[in-house]
Amino acid sequence: xxxLKMSKLFSIFLTCILCLSFxxxxxxxxxxxxxxxxxxxxxxxxxxxxxxxxxxxxGIHSVNKxxxxxxxxxxxxxxxxxxxxxxxxSKLTKKSATILVIDTSGSMGDYQRLINAKNTAKEFVKKYxxxxxxxxxxxxxxxxxxxxxxxxxxxxxxxADGKASADNAINQLYADGGTNLHAGIKQASQLFDDTAIxxxxxxxxxxxTDGAPTYYLKNCTSDIxxxxxxxxxxxxxxxxxxxxxxxxxxxxxxxxxxxxKTLKGKSTVYTICYGxxxxxxxxxxxxxxxxxxxxxxxxxxxxxxxxxxxxLVDAFKAITETITSGLDxxxxxxxxxxxxxxxxxxxxxSIVQDEEGFTWKLxxxxxxxxxxxxxxxxxxxxxxTLNADAxxxxxxxxxxxxxxxxxxxADGEKVYFPIPAGQGVKTRYTVTYTxxxxxxxxxxxxxxxxxxxxxxxxxxxxxxxxTGYLFTGWTPxxxxxxxxxxxxxxxxxxxxxxxxxxxxxxAEDKTLIxxxxxxxxxxxxxTDKEDGDLTAK
Numbered sequence: 001x002x003x004l005k006m007s008k009l010f011s012i013f014l015t016c017i018l019c020l021s022f023x024x025x026x027x028x029x030x031x032x033x034x035x036x037x038x039x040x041x042x043x044x045x046x047x048x049x050x051x052x053x054x055x056x057x058x059g060i061h062s063v064n065k066x067x068x069x070x071x072x073x074x075x076x077x078x079x080x081x082x083x084x085x086x087x088x089x090s091k092l093t094k095k096s097a098t099i100l101v102i103d104t105s106g107s108m109g110d111y112q113r114l115i116n117a118k119n120t121a122k123e124f125v126k127k128y129x130x131x132x133x134x135x136x137x138x139x140x141x142x143x144x145x146x147x148x149x150x151x152x153x154x155x156x157x158x159x160a161d162g163k164a165s166a167d168n169a170i171n172q173l174y175a176d177g178g179t180n181l182h183a184g185i186k187q188a189s190q191l192f193d194d195t196a197i198x199x200x201x202x203x204x205x206x207x208x209t210d211g212a213p214t215y216y217l218k219n220c221t222s223d224i225x226x227x228x229x230x231x232x233x234x235x236x237x238x239x240x241x242x243x244x245x246x247x248x249x250x251x252x253x254x255x256x257x258x259x260x261k262t263l264k265g266k267s268t269v270y271t272i273c274y275g276x277x278x279x280x281x282x283x284x285x286x287x288x289x290x291x292x293x294x295x296x297x298x299x300x301x302x303x304x305x306x307x308x309x310x311x312l313v314d315a316f317k318a319i320t321e322t323i324t325s326g327l328d329x330x331x332x333x334x335x336x337x338x339x340x341x342x343x344x345x346x347x348x349x350s351i352v353q354d355e356e357g358f359t360w361k362l363x364x365x366x367x368x369x370x371x372x373x374x375x376x377x378x379x380x381x382x383x384x385t386l387n388a389d390a391x392x393x394x395x396x397x398x399x400x401x402x403x404x405x406x407x408x409x410a411d412g413e414k415v416y417f418p419i420p421a422g423q424g425v426k427t428r429y430t431v432t433y434t435x436x437x438x439x440x441x442x443x444x445x446x447x448x449x450x451x452x453x454x455x456x457x458x459x460x461x462x463x464x465x466x467t468g469y470l471f472t473g474w475t476p477x478x479x480x481x482x483x484x485x486x487x488x489x490x491x492x493x494x495x496x497x498x499x500x501x502x503x504x505x506x507a508e509d510k511t512l513i514x515x516x517x518x519x520x521x522x523x524x525x526x527t528d529k530e531d532g533d534l535t536a537k
Contacts, residue, residue: 035069036077037398037421047400052418060407060415061086061375067384067401067420074425075388077401081334081380081417083362086373094409095136096202097154098128098323099188099267102173103209103274104143109175113210113274116309118170120316124206125166127320129157138200140191141169144184145177146215146241147232154196178245180215181207182256183232185263185296190235192266201412203267204323206316207296210274212248212281212288215241216255248282257295264298270319271297274312277305333361334380334417337403341393341424344402346383357403388424389453395426426452429485433460433474436489442466451482464490503528 040052056062061084070076100121108114121141129137134156141152152169155162188205197203217232217239229240243252263269277289286294293303304315337357338344344353351358365376384401387393398421405417429451435442442465448458457479464471469492478488507524527533 035422036067038418039398039400039421040416040418041400041404045404047398047419047421049398049421052416054416056415057409057413059086060084063407063415063417065405065417065419067422069422070383073385075386077384077386077420077422079382079384079401079420081336081360081405083334083378083407085365085376085378094202095138095200096128096204096323097138097192097197097200097267098140098204098206099191100124100139100141101184101188101205101207102141102143103145103179103181103184103211104173104175105145105177105179105211106175107179108210111275112309114173114175116312117208117274118173120312121170121208122167123313124316124320125157125163125170128324129163130324132158134159136200138197139166140188141166142184142187142191143173144180144187145175146180146230146245147177148180148183148187148234150187150191154191154194178214178243179209179211180217180232180241180243181209181213181296182216182252182259183234183239183241185256185259186217187234189259189263189266192263202323205263205267205269206272206319207269207292208272208274209276209288209292211276211279212291213243213252213256214245214248215243216252217259218242248280248285250282250285253281253285253291253295257291260296268302269296269298270302270304270322272304272306272312272315272319274306275308277307332407332409333359334405334407335359336405339400339403341387341390341399342402343385343387344382345385346381348380362407386422386424388426391454393424393426395424398423428452429482431458431482431485432487434487434489435464435466436475436491437466442490453483455482456480457482460488466492468495469493470495501529 037049038051039047039049042048062082063084064080064082066080066082067077070078102117102121104114108117125139128139135158136156137158138154139152139157139162140150140154143149143151151172152166155165157163157166185207188207192203218229218241220229220231220238220240232239232241242255243249260269271292273289273292277287279288280286281288281291285291289303289305293300297303302319304311304318306312306315335357336344336359338353338355344358347353347358351360360380362378365378368375368377386399386401388395400419400421402419405419407415409415428449431448431451433446435445443462446460451458460474472491472493474488475491476486476488479486503526505524505526510523512518525533
């Protein structure tokens, strides 16, 4: 029977252990729940308690921000930022749509310009395509001379077949005719209206030309003179070709600039002036370089001059880096914003913070595998401290432990982190008034505790008094508000009195008759405070 009882007790004990193991995590972490609340910033940029509800983009498994209260400081929390991705960052790619608009006028056949342009264009395609197949790097190629043609319609060059198609199209370019930059720009502008690339945010155009525009487009009329014009058809619309093909004019410049304005509304436009930076667009007009910078490129910084093949390589390289930077997850970072009453410490030296917050670049991932999936985990730990002694700080309030925290993905989308909140404890101070007299209690110490920073300094109750002494004040001088625990000591000045007062004489008035004997001490009493009755002395 005794053995059976022991087995029964053991079974009960084991059951309790199993029950405890299945308790909810929230219940097991009750202490954390008491010191930290989970929340997020809403659309009004106000912290609210609750669970952040957002759909994570493909490739991002989770983002989190947690806080644990320090065991040694009521106002300090250990923060951990964590990002888990299902792909290497380089695979978190952004789609892009770019058009190459290449001058193939007759002058491009001089000095191997077209050969150099084709080589650098193919190098651009290689860099622009990136390393990840089927990542949505769309490219179209337009050439212009007297006419204009789409030699490559929208193609994803991140695929092997797409890249090969782009290279083949570039290889087919040849130089002939005048310079109808207006037509090339209009053709590019129409391509950006294609529904296939409307949802792509990154749109770019690279315009390469080696001289002044000598043709422009005019609306095609139905009069008899129509048959004498050269025509260009763009998106099923027929245009006359104006200009003589030999020289530019203000009219050509203005028409081309107007079309470029439309293109700039649809994409970021880069220009390369190849071998013609000092050439005039027309007599009295701007140089080709100045015209492209001020009228065709989206910004002057997007306009490049290339006097030779080396400059051409450099120009394409700079444009390529500008376009492709941010198209993939390389260099992806987390921004952790600042918040009132919160100071940050313990960051790595590589992270610099300012008044707005700090930026953490995601790198050095920890790789792990669960089933058939591989995960990449990025972590950053640091500390935050609440300035609870600030006058406006409310001990009963929950404060977010730093500001909005988010990742900005390559396509501009933001992924937000949950934001924990904590409470702070103000420092308590004591103010003491003491008489400052050794071996004697002139008055009982007056002690006020539980005072916070900025509170009004309590006054001494009553009036300090000490026999034989005059109260002259307190040391140190009393502060209007509390900033530290302080003991105020009374200061005294001894009262000064005469060492020996004049005796007090009491005598009666007497009338003397001639012949009476006068005794000056008779009926006279003399008393002294220090020596008493002096009459008999």
